[in-house]
Amino acid sequence: MTLPDHWWLLALVVVFQGLYFVRIIVLRTLGKGVQPLARSAQAVLAVSGLAGLIYGFVQRDPLFFLGQGCLLVLYYRMQRERNDLG
Numbered sequence: 001m002t003l004p005d006h007w008w009l010l011a012l013v014v015v016f017q018g019l020y021f022v023r024i025i026v027l028r029t030l031g032k033g034v035q036p037l038a039r040s041a042q043a044v045l046a047v048s049g050l051a052g053l054i055y056g057f058v059q060r061d062p063l064f065f066l067g068q069g070c071l072l073v074l075y076y077r078m079q080r081e082r083n084d085l086g
Contacts, residue, residue, distance in 0.1 A: 055068075
């Protein structure tokens with residue numbers, strides 16, 4: 001098995017979005033509410049979404065591209081709901 005082209009983009013996406021997911025699961029398991037992320041962590045999550053979008057485009061994977069696009073739209077709407085964005 002060989003690694004796909006631009007595998008480092010996929011690794012970036014998996015690591016950072018995976019850490020975000022694990023954070024939510026751990027907080028929910030402990031019975032705590034999910035606290036808002038710091039601005040630096042929000043930026044890292046947004047960059048990983050953009051990296052996923054680029055990876056989907058470069059690999060010509062419409063499903064991955066669409067999924068990351070939906071993630072970025074949801075992220076933007078959550079930030080806007082908190083009045084952090086225009």
